[in-house]
Amino acid sequence: MTEYWSKRFAQEGMIWGSEPSPSAEWAKRKFQEAGVSSVLVPGAGYGRNTKVFSADFKVYGIELSEPALELAAAWDPGTSFIAGSALEPQLRQSVDAVYCYDVLHLFLAGDRRRLIEASLRQVRTGGLLYFTSFSDEDPHNGCGRELEPGTFEYKEDKYAHFFSDADLREHFAGTEILETGSFTESLQNPQGGTHEYILRTILALKR
Numbered sequence: 001m002t003e004y005w006s007k008r009f010a011q012e013g014m015i016w017g018s019e020p021s022p023s024a025e026w027a028k029r030k031f032q033e034a035g036v037s038s039v040l041v042p043g044a045g046y047g048r049n050t051k052v053f054s055a056d057f058k059v060y061g062i063e064l065s066e067p068a069l070e071l072a073a074a075w076d077p078g079t080s081f082i083a084g085s086a087l088e089p090q091l092r093q094s095v096d097a098v099y100c101y102d103v104l105h106l107f108l109a110g111d112r113r114r115l116i117e118a119s120l121r122q123v124r125t126g127g128l129l130y131f132t133s134f135s136d137e138d139p140h141n142g143c144g145r146e147l148e149p150g151t152f153e154y155k156e157d158k159y160a161h162f163f164s165d166a167d168l169r170e171h172f173a174g175t176e177i178l179e180t181g182s183f184t185e186s187l188q189n190p191q192g193g194t195h196e197y198i199l200r201t202i203l204a205l206k207r
Contacts, residue, residue, distance in 0.1 A: 004157060004158070009045075009046065009065050009067035009068040009071060010067040013046075013071060014046055014048065014071060014075070015046075016048060016187045016188070017048070017187070017188045018048065018075070019048075019188075020048055020049045020051065020052045021048070021049055021101055021102075021132070021185060022183065022185070023101060023130075023132050023183070023185075023199070023201060024049040024052040024053070024099065024101065025052060026130075026201075027097075027099045027130040027203075028052055028053060028056070030128065030130065030203060031053075031057065031096070031097045031099075031128060031130075032056070034096075034097070034128055035096075036057060036096040036097045036127075036128065037057060037058060037096055038057055038058040038059070038060075038095040038096045038097070039053045039057045039058070039059050039060070039095060039096065039097045039098070039099055040059075040060050040061075040062070040091065040095045040097070040098045040099075040119070040122055040123065041053070041059060041060070041061045041062070041079075041098075041099050041100070041101075042062045042086030042098065042100050042103055042115065042118070042119060043062065043063065043086045043100065043101070043102075043103035043106075044061030044062060044063045044068075044072060044079070044081060045063060045065075045068050045072070046068045046071035046072045046075055047061065047071070047072035047075040047076035047079060047081070048075075049099070049101050050072070050076050050079040050081075051075065051076040051078070051079070053079075053099065054076055054078030054079045055078065057096075057097075058080075058095075059078065059079040059080065060079070060080050060081075060082060060090075060091060060095065061076075061079045061080070061081045061082065062081075062082050062084055062085075062086045062090050063081060063082070063083065063084075064083070064084065064085055064086070066083070069081055069083055086100075086103060086115055086118065086119075087107075087111055087114040087115055087118055088114075088118055089118050089121045089122050090122070091122045094122060094123060094124040094127070095122060095123055095124070095127065096123070096124060096127050096128070097123065097127055097128040097129070097130070098119045098122070098123050098127070098128070098129045098130070098131075099130050100115070100119065100129070100130070100131045100132070101131075101132050102132055102133065102134070102197075102199065103115065104116070104131055104132075104133045104161075104171075105133040105134040105160045105161045105162070105163065106159075106160060106161075107161070108147065108148055108151060108161075109148055109151075109161075112161065112171060113171075116171060116172065120174070120175070120206055123206050124206070125206055125207065126205065126206065127205070127206050128178075128203065128204070128205055128206075129172070129175065129202075129203070129204045129205075129206065130201070130202070130203050130204075131168075131172075131201070131202050131204075132185075132199045132200065132201050133161070133163050133168065133199065133200055134160050134161065134162045134163065134197065134198070134199060134200070135162060135163060135164075135182050135198040135199055135200045136150065136162040136163060136164045136167075137182065137198045138162060138197055138198040138199075139198075140152070140154045140160070140162070140197075141162040142162075144159075147159055148161070150162050150163070150164075150167065163200050165180055165182075165200065168180060168200050168202050169202070172202055172204045174207070175204035175205060175206055175207060176204060176205040176206075176207055177202065177203075177204050178203045178204060178205055179202075179203045180200065180201060180202045180203075181200070181201045182198060182199060182200045182201065183198075183199060183201070184196055184197070184198050184199070185197045185198075185199050
């Protein structure tokens with residue numbers, strides 16, 4: 001997976017443009033209402049979404065791809081980017097909130113658990129977690145070879161898990177779930193094309 005994304009970032013640069021996901025703006029409002037001062041962004045990519053938070057919070061971004069980190073350092077100098085895996089804790093101190101955009105669905109079941117556990121270990125008790133992931137209502141669900149229940153290789157060498165609301169809630173069963181939702185994300189690629197994805201969101205509190 002690291003090789004796939006590093007190749008894409010190296011060849012295509014800011015793959016999804018400079019505009020942040022609407023979910024980042026929604027999460028920012030939730031964090032501000034809760035008095036958050038520090039945010040962790042696992043799988044930060046080239047900083048498209050971290051920049052939403054770094055003007056108002058202390059932000060840490062974890063990213064494994066070196067080409068993405070190079071882009072991120074230039075695009076969002078206000079965020080402290082860390083080279084490493086989001087599946088392992090990378091911070092020595094706890095943050096007030098975690099924002100994780102479209103990373104959870106990229107893994108098989110065991111690593112999905114690891115990502116959530118690593119996030120919980122890095123957020124303080126009473127802190128917030130806001131995750132987005134592919135929805136089972138997305139048209140790609142069910143396409144290609146099924147690797148695990150709900151997980152499909154829908155493109156060559158690219159697979160994803162498609163969450164129902166109940167499945168997403170079950171993944172966060174050890175937290176206090178504050179709300180879930182869904183929305184359609186429209187992304188512009190560098191060639192000018194548009195891709196739409198149906199995503200689920202979850203806002204949870206660490207007990």
